[in-house]
Amino acid sequence: MESTPTTSARPDAVAGIPMPALRNHAATHQEHLLEDLRRIVHAETPSHDKALLDAGLEVIRTLAVERLGEPQAEARTDGGVHGDVLDLRWPGRDVDGGEITELESSVLSVCHYDTVWPAGTITGWPLTAEGDRLTGPGVLDMKFGIVQTLWAVRALRELGVPHAPLRLLLTGDEEIGSTAGRPAIEAAAAQSALTLVPEPSAAGQPKDRRKGMVFADLTVHGVQAHAGLEPEKGASAVHALAAVVPDIVALASPDDGTTVTVGTFHGGTSRNVVAGQATCQVDVRVTEAAEQDRVAEGLRALRLPQPHAADPRLRLEIAVDANRPPMNPTPASRAAMDRVERLAAGLGRRITPAAVGGASDANFVSALGLPVLDGLGAVGEGPHAVHEHILVSEIAPQTALLAGLLADVAARP
Ligand SMILES: [Zn+2]
CATH class of the missing domain: 3.30.70.360 (Alpha-Beta Plaits)
Known part of the structure; x- marks a missing residue:
């Protein structure tokens, strides 16, 4: 798509991607992000409740269409007793303002919409702001990642930044082993330029090793x-x-x-x-x-x-x-992490990838040797715990980082 030779060590490598403006866009629209988050956190989606999973997925789909318009392509896979998989694609935009629609140019965002919280949890624990903390069931793991993905693309569009097409894969059984999600994730990742998993960050850092x-x-x-x-x-x-x-x-x-x-x-x-x-x-x-x-x-x-x-x-x-393979840095994921480091520098941040004991859907993608970045989601604490929360002040920079990656893949495939 672009023939300009590039090296990732070039000091002006993020010059074409306005990281501060992307952050400001998310900050300016923070109230909308929070309202979107409220909608999908309040649509409860316990991994074992198919009726609620279906209803929650519909809420998410409606929100996605409101934010990004009708998708260019859409496919839904029946998950049986598990949550369905919804595959949504929107085109990217090149430097001339033309659409990029090729599948292999896409950035894939893998988001699970199921949570560990049983039905009715929301009644006693609605999404609540306490200072910089926003607490609610599933807000960190990982409903914020869905809202973050949608607003990353919105920011790119509204600021006129060229970006890769988005493929959003919503799965409903990550918390119980990804039986239905795994084949869809592996197939979509193999067709994409880069896979992002906006699972909770490690205190703001992406995760490059998982057990x-x-x-x-x-x-x-x-x-x-x-x-x-x-x-x-x-x-x-x-x-x-x-x-x-x-x-x-x-x-x-x-x-x-x-x-x-x-x-x-x-x-x-x-x-x-x-x-x-x-x-x-x-x-x-x-x-x-x-x-x-x-x-x-x-x-x-x-x-x-x-x-x-x-x-x-x-x-x-x-x-x-033998459920999830371990995730360790591969040449493909190291190259992808280089992108994160450059983009984060544009926000004045240093990246130190973290090793964690918990596994995610990124383990599957990494085991195939495909480029994947994990832990790009919210900054917060307490996944699967009653103190689960995200930090509101980190919403804008984390959203900007995701947006920057979509722009970087278009600029430097
Ligand atoms: Zn998760």
Whole structure:
């Protein structure tokens, strides 16, 4: 699209992108951003409530069309029991004011609209301003990212800044593993010039490392019996599964960044009954892909230790889900982070990418070697917690940064 040779080290590299003006645009329109945020925070979208997810997605779609006009293309994928995926595209604009519509020139913004908060939370906890803090369920994780994306493009349009086309992918099951979202995210990212994930920032910093995850559910089926009258007729599932726990925990390797946690352990029905069933849930976090494979295989290979192994009445069932791969810097994402550093400098900010334990949908994109930037969203604290909030004073610079990236991709593909 543009043949001008460029080097990212050029000191005037952000010269064509008016970062302060983009920030001022968001600051000037802050009341509108806050009103939009109120609309979508108050449309509750718990991951497991399909009716509310559908209604919330409609609220978001309506808002997006109000802010950016009818999309150039739109596709909706049925998520089954999970939230649907909505794929919306708007054209970019070149230096001559012409439309850019090519898919491969697009910047993809991946936003999940589901939250961890159950229906009715909003009644006792509406979106509330307390000084610089704006608190409400899902405001940080990650409804602000949706509003931020829409207003980034609006700022570019109103200031006449050339920018890449926007592809906005709204997914409704990130908080429960992205079963429906993952294939859509991977396909869209592969077609895009750059993927942005405006998940919460790390105190204003983007995230370039996230741990990967393995989930495992272990169940032992045994035989119930009266604990006093005839315990020998029983085969305790609790005793057997408890004996497996040390082998689960032994799969951890803290030096490699691998942690293993048995988060829940349930079994039995009553004190005086030999337990007929026991289950436990295991959470594994890894920083290296090889560790994810090692621990997943280790979990699948678990067996009941003696003497339980010798008892044919006991059966161990193992379900392992190597959910999200770890995210580590790749050549593609490092080049994308260079863009952020240059643009942030235009706002007088220094970028120090952060490593975090939690995973996001960026993990999927990064594992494919595609350029992805994560943690570009709100500055705040308390995702998944009752003190969840964003800082109002950071809305404008964070929105400007997102806008700058859309402009930078158009200027320096
Ligand atoms: Zn999130």
